[in-house]
Amino acid sequence: MGFPHDMLSGLRRDPRAKWVGVVLVAASLLALPFVLAMAGTAWVRITNLAVLYALLSLGLNIVVGFAGLLDLGYIAFYAVGAYTYALLASPHFDIHLPWWAILPIGAAVACTFGVLLGTPTLKLRGDYLAIVTLGFGEIIRIFLNNLSEPFNLTNGPKGIWSIDPIHVMGIDFGSTTRFAGLAFSGTIKYYYFLLVMLVVVIVVNLRLQDSRIGRAWEAIREDELAARSMGINTRNMKLLAFAMGASFGGIAGGMFSAIQGFISPESFILTESVMVLAMVVLGGMGNVWGVILGAVLLTFVPEVLRYTVAPVQKWLFGRSLIDAEVIRMLLFGLAMVVMMLVRPAGLLPSAVRKRELAVPHDER
């Protein structure tokens, strides 16, 4: 009876098996866009969006999952990164810097905003922090909407367009390239670019988790006062979480700008912040793989529903009873509620979070 299980754990222990697994996953990720392209370019674009959301969620995971600071205005850093990219690579100011210069600048600007938000709010916790961050997110959006007067910085609600696509070693990401008999469309090239970034961000996240910094965040999340008594500089550690989360958000924002070619304040509304937070919570706060899974699911499920709700209704009832858009959000909400009931710690909970919900708290 125990044979298959033994074999599995034996395989897990074998380092060769691990590498074979890594190679298989890498190969399927590399082949993915071409498979998806057969179903339609739209699916490749949605995949890119999923990776972008994964980047964003991993950034928010540092703030919420690792340090335990509830941030409801995270999309503001995404916006800051996106606008930084747009202003430095578009006809708006007629500045056209290369992507490798702008992405770090965007990260730095977002990081500055993170510290700006973090410094006055460090003493707040839980609900209070959530309210302030929510306000911060709205402030940024409203500023973007109105900073067309007296000096036209953001072009207001009209947004910024004709944003330069990324160029890597002479390859234009805005057009199709033929290579080895395959057509690499811009979307597919961006997919690979995003994949590389995702790998980098995953590595950074995993390293952080196991570092002294990660342990300090864990202590702060558990008991801030006790953490301080352990010699942890809680103020700096919390600021660091805000700054790092914001930087990742800024980089993701820059990518968004480059891929879309057009941005406006509408892309950075409160719902987006909530969505990213939902990805982190649904996937499993504090668990890197869970967060990625959450981002992928929450990007794909609404899209899949968009294409399947009407045909399924036709097939079941012979006609479309409820508007696809309405039922899509309804099912989506229902799925979230069920998830939180069945797996409150997320799909792939982190070890500590799992304990938090499993262990009955003592009567302290």
Add this chain to the structure above:
Amino acid sequence: MSLLALEALEVAYGGIRAVKGIDLAVESGELVCLIGANGAGKTTTLRAVTGLVPAAGGRVLYDGADISRLRVHEIARRGLALVPEGRGVFPQLTIEENLAMGAYARSERSAVRADEERVYGLFPRLKERRRQTAGTLSGGEQQMLAMARALMSRPRLLALDEPSMGLAPIMVEKVFEVIRAIAAEGVTLLLVEQNARLALETSHRGYVLEGGLVTLQGEARALLGDPRVREAYLGE
């Protein structure tokens, strides 16, 4: 020079002065206790020493330097460890992880590992349960863990706030056995305790606090025999 010296320390909450000018000294290697009724200012004094509340007046000299303006983590890094009232363990971390947090400010890994074994020697029960989360331990075991965690920082001065609070009598005995063992290893201890008899029996010297002021002080044995102490705190 005393390891710790309070000079006319005052602490105020809002406008109310809870500690009204205390002079106190702890010599290196000593076990000193602070006893007194509820609201006498014992815990407040300890909180001011460790930086958890600001001093409204006076000085806190630790190792010759005034630490009353330093922040909590800076004081902790100088080797002044506090085991707070209500213990303050990390409930969702395992015992091992809690102990590792205690050694957070230290970098020498082999010494930390040696200290872990030393601490497990003092608290064999914690070793048995090293992979269990702290929240699943009994109150007494959590108190032990909090003390063990503080020892992991290799403190020069260990401040204990009401270690017997809320514990069953048999656990209280055990906790004080460990306190004696820690003192025997040469760690300087400042103990705040409501159980005056046990505290005085364990300590070298004692201070009696009343209404935010020191009313009596001296050798612990002498205080045990003092009629005023016997009447007010030992229930005789």
